[in-house]
Amino acid sequence: xxxxxxxxxxxxxxxxxxxxxxxxxxxxxxxxTWILPNPLTDVVVCEGRVVATINSPSGFHxxxxxxxxxxxxxxxxxxVIGKPVEINYQIGSPSARKQKQSQSADSSSSSSSNSNNNNxxxxxxxxxxxxxxxxxxxxxxxxxxxxESVEKNQVITRAKNIGLRHDYTFETFAxxxxxxxxxxxxxAVSKNPGETYNPLFLYGGVGVGKTHLMHAIGHNILLHQPTxxxxxxxxxxxxxxxxxxxxxxxxxxxxxxxRTADILLLDDVQFIAGKNSVQEEFFHTFNALTKNNKQxxxxxxxxxxxxxxxxxRLRSRLEAGLMIDIQQPSFELRTAILLIKSKAANIPxxxxxxxxxxxRVDSARKIGGILNSLKSAIELKGQELTMELIEQTLMTxxxxxxxxxxxxxxxxxxxxxxxxxxxxxxxKGKSRKKKLTMARHVAMYICKEDLREPYAEIGRWFSGxxxxxxxxxxxxxxxxxxxxxxxxxxxxxxRMSLSGM
Amino acid sequence: MKLExxxxxxxxxxxxxxxxxxNKPQLSILSSILLEAKNNSISLSATDLYVGIxxxxxxxxxxxxxxxxxxxxxHNSIATxxxxxxxxxxKGDTLTxxxxxxxxxxxxxxxxxxxxFPQLDGKAISLEADSLERIQNMVGFSASVDPTRPxxxxxxxxxxxxxxxxxxxxxxxLATLKLSALKNKEGEQTQILIPxxxxxxxxxIAVVQDTVKIGLRIAEELKQAEIEIDNTRLYVRLIDGEYPxxxxxxxxxxxxxxxxxxxxxxxxxxxxxxxxxxxxxIIRLQxxxxxxxxxxxxxxxxxxxxxxxxxxxxxxxxxxxxxxRYLLDFISAHKPEKISFYMNESLSPAMFRPxxxxxxxxxxxxxxxxx
Numbered sequence: 001x002x003x004x005x006x007x008x009x010x011x012x013x014x015x016x017x018x019x020x021x022x023x024x025x026x027x028x029x030x031x032x033t034w035i036l037p038n039p040l041t042d043v044v045v046c047e048g049r050v051v052a053t054i055n056s057p058s059g060f061h062x063x064x065x066x067x068x069x070x071x072x073x074x075x076x077x078x079x080v081i082g083k084p085v086e087i088n089y090q091i092g093s094p095s096a097r098k099q100k101q102s103q104s105a106d107s108s109s110s111s112s113s114n115s116n117n118n119n120x121x122x123x124x125x126x127x128x129x130x131x132x133x134x135x136x137x138x139x140x141x142x143x144x145x146x147x148e149s150v151e152k153n154q155v156i157t158r159a160k161n162i163g164l165r166h167d168y169t170f171e172t173f174a175x176x177x178x179x180x181x182x183x184x185x186x187x188a189v190s191k192n193p194g195e196t197y198n199p200l201f202l203y204g205g206v207g208v209g210k211t212h213l214m215h216a217i218g219h220n221i222l223l224h225q226p227t228x229x230x231x232x233x234x235x236x237x238x239x240x241x242x243x244x245x246x247x248x249x250x251x252x253x254x255x256x257x258x259r260t261a262d263i264l265l266l267d268d269v270q271f272i273a274g275k276n277s278v279q280e281e282f283f284h285t286f287n288a289l290t291k292n293n294k295q296x297x298x299x300x301x302x303x304x305x306x307x308x309x310x311x312x313r314l315r316s317r318l319e320a321g322l323m324i325d326i327q328q329p330s331f332e333l334r335t336a337i338l339l340i341k342s343k344a345a346n347i348p349x350x351x352x353x354x355x356x357x358x359x360r361v362d363s364a365r366k367i368g369g370i371l372n373s374l375k376s377a378i379e380l381k382g383q384e385l386t387m388e389l390i391e392q393t394l395m396t397x398x399x400x401x402x403x404x405x406x407x408x409x410x411x412x413x414x415x416x417x418x419x420x421x422x423x424x425x426x427x428k429g430k431s432r433k434k435k436l437t438m439a440r441h442v443a444m445y446i447c448k449e450d451l452r453e454p455y456a457e458i459g460r461w462f463s464g465x466x467x468x469x470x471x472x473x474x475x476x477x478x479x480x481x482x483x484x485x486x487x488x489x490x491x492x493x494x495r496m497s498l499s500g501m
Numbered sequence: 502m503k504l505e506x507x508x509x510x511x512x513x514x515x516x517x518x519x520x521x522x523x524n525k526p527q528l529s530i531l532s533s534i535l536l537e538a539k540n541n542s543i544s545l546s547a548t549d550l551y552v553g554i555x556x557x558x559x560x561x562x563x564x565x566x567x568x569x570x571x572x573x574x575x576h577n578s579i580a581t582x583x584x585x586x587x588x589x590x591x592k593g594d595t596l597t598x599x600x601x602x603x604x605x606x607x608x609x610x611x612x613x614x615x616x617x618f619p620q621l622d623g624k625a626i627s628l629e630a631d632s633l634e635r636i637q638n639m640v641g642f643s644a645s646v647d648p649t650r651p652x653x654x655x656x657x658x659x660x661x662x663x664x665x666x667x668x669x670x671x672x673x674x675l676a677t678l679k680l681s682a683l684k685n686k687e688g689e690q691t692q693i694l695i696p697x698x699x700x701x702x703x704x705x706i707a708v709v710q711d712t713v714k715i716g717l718r719i720a721e722e723l724k725q726a727e728i729e730i731d732n733t734r735l736y737v738r739l740i741d742g743e744y745p746x747x748x749x750x751x752x753x754x755x756x757x758x759x760x761x762x763x764x765x766x767x768x769x770x771x772x773x774x775x776x777x778x779x780x781x782x783i784i785r786l787q788x789x790x791x792x793x794x795x796x797x798x799x800x801x802x803x804x805x806x807x808x809x810x811x812x813x814x815x816x817x818x819x820x821x822x823x824x825x826r827y828l829l830d831f832i833s834a835h836k837p838e839k840i841s842f843y844m845n846e847s848l849s850p851a852m853f854r855p856x857x858x859x860x861x862x863x864x865x866x867x868x869x870x871x872x
Contacts, residue, residue, distance in 0.1 A: 028527070029526075029527045029528040029529060029530075030528060032527040032528070033526070033527050033528035033531070033550070034528075057550075057551070057738075058550055058551050058724065058725070058738040059619035059720065059723035059724055059725035059736075059738065060548060060550040060551070060553060060616055060617075060618070060619060060736070060738075061550055062619070062723065063616075063617050063618070063619040063620070063723075064616045064617050067617055091722070091723055091724040091725075092724050092741035140672055140673065140866065141670065141672055141673055141674070141675055141745075141750050141850060141864065141866045142672060142745045142746070142750060146750055146849070146850060146866065147746065147749045147750055149849055150749060150750045150751065150752050150849070150850060151749055153752045153753055153754060153845065153849070154749075154752065154753040156753075156754070157753035157754040158753065160754075
């Protein structure tokens with residue numbers, strides 16, 4: 001189909017010619033009322049047909065022009081253009097209409113969810129209004145600055161309503177080798193939700209930053225798509241909601257809520273394992289969302305294949321996306337996290353102090369706790385920030401924050417032996433094989449550090465060793481832990497299993 | 502043509518029409534009123550081609566016909582007659598009006614020269630007259646009167662599943678009212694821009710006629726809306742263009758929220774206005790320790806400072822400056838007993854609301870004050 005649109009100048013010229021002719025033929029009043037305000041704005045030649053568009057300022061003009069002068073106008077335009085024309089009557093300013101057309105075209109092609117959002121593309125300028133109002137110095141409501149500041153406010157509020165922590169953003173996330181993969185995947189997902197990695201499955205131990213990354217994805221998506229429907233929930237909340245929905249016979253609302261999400265963030269997904277109806281519901285939600293390319297992000301403390309009692313069909317789906325393991329933060333990363341957090345909390349910690357804390361604390365979460373106690377010591381008690389204060393805080397904090405281990409020396413020895421796949425008798429015994437001494441020292445260290453048993457008592461359990469031997473082992477492990485992350489991780493892993501006993 | 506009607510009824514109808522008759526139109530027929538008498542219904546119409554009014558008058562049609570009568574002459578002569586029965590008859594193009602004591606003859610024009618009114622099809626949205634009055638009182642005043650930005654002289658009406666949202670703004674303050682009773686069942690969102698003036702006119706007619714229900718019919722193609730108020734139909738041209746992104750400048754949360762007494766605030770503002778008038782109407786509000794100070798100063802005459810107790814619901818102390826006119830507009834529109842005031846930083850948009858009106862928001866842009 002070949003269609004040809006006349007240039008503006010040519011249209012204008014034709015209209016002027018037509019006007020000159022019409023002015024002669026019509027009375028003054030008729031010409032000025034019905035012809036002049038209703039100009040020819042478009043001529044399109046298409047397959048031998050010529051369509052001329054007449055633009056009227058109101059429905060009154062258009063209706064009357066068509067019925068009273070339509071034939072006349074058509075005759076004149078045909079003679080000016082040189083071919084029989086059809087007239088297309090339109091109302092409204094042509095520029096506004098064109099804008100609308102192009103807008104509806106691209107808004108329908110993009111998505112339907114941003115319905116109240118598609119009138120923001122071109123901002124009418126305000127300079128003309130400014131000259132007329134009496135309050136020249138009032139800032140304009142629709143100025144760029146005002147819109148931006150309110151948008152930020154709106155995003156923060158939305159994030160808050162969704163349940164995202166405002167300080168868990170990418171800006172406050174320290175990256176190092178242990179979590180750079182996860183960070184890269186999270187940023188990619190937040191830039192193109194539903195397209196890159198779906199689902200994104202992050203797993204790792206306590207305080208490695210899974211939740212932080214997940215919240216950051218939520219924030220970043222909201223920032224770019226303020227109207228996106230983001231749902232954040234923990235596995236436990238998800239479970240409770242289903243139970244509630246079943247009880248109140250409102251499962252339909254529950255389904256509606258989750259299956260219309262654009263982004264689903266489900267924290268600690270391992271909690272749904274073993275609960276059949278919950279898994280079933282999650283399975284269907286999962287399918288409904290992925291089918292429509294809606295992003296799902298999940299976190300867990302272990303990979304899917306290690307989550308026992310997880311249905312196979314669900315496991316295979318979780319494994320179908322991208323799974324990333326986040327390691328315990330290294331010493332350097334802990335230092336960096338500490339510096340970021342201290343800056344946010346407004347505590348001027350120097351790098352040496354930061355290193356000292358990072359050396360003694362193994363998870364990012366504990367760093368927060370230490371900083372809080374430091375902050376209260378400084379602000380409430382008026383103490384000064386010194387190495388001594390930090391030392392003091394670390395002593396008390398480390399005790400309080402560590403999960404309570406409710407077992408005895410026998411329990412520790414058993415768990416340590418199991419961890420290293422050694423026999424308990426060998427660990428307790430006299431052999432000096434390197435593998436054995438290491439496990440023995442770790443066991444001693446935990447007995448001292450966590451159970452607070454006297455050195456002599458610990459010594460007795462290990463073939464009646466002297467208390468100084470235990471003391472030596474304790475210091476040795478402490479030293480290694482502060483420098484070597486792999487041992488620190490092993491110890492904290494053992495602690496985890498102990499605290500679960 | 503021959504018909505009989507009461508002077509009272511005819512004057513009432515002409516009172517509605519005469520204000521839209523253009524003064525010196527290029528087409529002389531436009532200064533006429535079209536009288537149509539057929540099948541026992543008498544209707545009068547007038548238009549300036551942007552707004553049109555058609556209204557019915559009670560009366561008895563003896564012989565039907567239609568004629569265009571010069572508007573001003575017709576209105577003025579009928580208005581001066583005594584109440585009572587009138588007889589209108591037509592011979593050729595001459596209309597004769599006979600009352601008990603007077604006989605008036607007016608030279609008229611043929612009815613077919615009078616412009617046709619556009620035909621609007623489609624279902625009408627039904628609106629309570631109360632709602633129209635609320636729209637007019639609470640939102641109407643926020644629209645701009647500046648013809649250089651036609652979009653802002655309109656009120657935005659947005660229908661969707663949640664109801665009807667009405668927005669008015671002049672670029673410095675913005676009012677929104679949500680009427681949740683008017684749900685659009687089909688779920689599609691429609692937006693139209695109706696001139697605030699026309700809404701005002703409709704509200705006025707509704708009050709005069711003591712109407713309960715109002716019908717609103719919209720023709721997107723014709724860019725025309727028809728507001729039906731009992732026997733009167735108002736034809737309004739919709740405004741073309743893009744409404745500013747109002748959703749983007751309504752803060753979702755505020756750090757400070759206080760409640761204050763409406764009457765007391767009004768009298769404080771009026772006092773402050775005396776000095777503010779000299780300096781672009783700037784008044785400053787300082788919120789501190791459960792009190793609000795209202796300060797205005799004029800470089801030439803001096804300053805005034807008032808204090809009133811407020812109830813701090815949440816948030817911290819703050820200071821913000823406004824154009825007092827915007828606040829007085831708000832107060833005189835609502836006469837609220839209690840006002841809720843919300844703010845963030847002193848340069849971010851703030852919000853006022855009569856405490857009782859959860860469905861209403863009045864957003865005002867503050868002044869930047871250097872002091």
